[in-house]
Amino acid sequence: MVEVPPLKTGFRRGLCLAFYLSSLSLCAGELAAGEGDAVRLTYRFQPSESLHLEYKQNMTMDIRLPNLRRKLVSQTLANKHLRVISVDENGNALVEPIIDRTRMTSQQDDDPESIFDSADGPDSCPAEYRPLLATVGKPLVRIKFAPNGKLIVADSVTGDGKISKDFKDDPTLNFLIVFPDHPVQVGDTWKDEFEAIAQLDRTLKQGVKLRREYRLQKLEGALAEIELQTSCLTPLRDPMVEMQITARLLSGKIVFDHQRGQIVTREMRVESQVLNGIGPNTLVNTVMTQSERLVPNPKLANREK
16 A cells, blocks of 8 residues: 555645745835736835735645545734845845745544644644744745846745845746736736756656746736736656656736725635545645735734624
């Protein structure tokens, strides 16, 4: 029989980084616009600005093995903020995403539900969540963005705030929309391509080329509704690679306030089916949804929960 990784391992892998790959920053100086107008979508970062966000992820993984079927379910809720450290004379901004609080629930079949809330502190934190708890309230990466959202350079940050490693060749760290360098109107599309890395074993990796394609779906006043489709350009012949890459093929809707230059909401979804994903004669069906919204007053939002 094929061994299935326990939920507490499989669902948490890469979680900290996933939090950081979905946030935003930003200011733009456009007037309210309508369907026939063209707008220039750019970011103008403000020094010492903090943007607070609420994030939610739901995932269901249905695993079919010979003579066995298993179901894994998890939910992650996070409060986080993006801190703008500095902005240079060219408008390039140095920012740090930080998790303020994380709540997680996970369940495998009919087993007891596993619950974690970083606000409960270390004394009541299950052992498997302690590495995650150690990251709450601390920046793990520092990223410099150009005014159009392009990632210039990224560095990892140690617990004492010191730079420890250069990530400049990892475009998957970019959680912003990369906007075109010209005005767009409803119906216009643009895209960016990048290479994601799949881990084959402890030392061997494989690069996989992905494409994000955007379409300005709707323009109403200050709000621009943008459709996102992510596709894989590299043929996936190894189920192990496919399991890692398909989770990145998110599609959905982004609402951007082009007057304030802020991403207001994101709604993303991915569905995948991988044959032999965790061993011979296995079938793994995964459905994942992600949502994120800007919180103008995080203290008030927290009191309302």
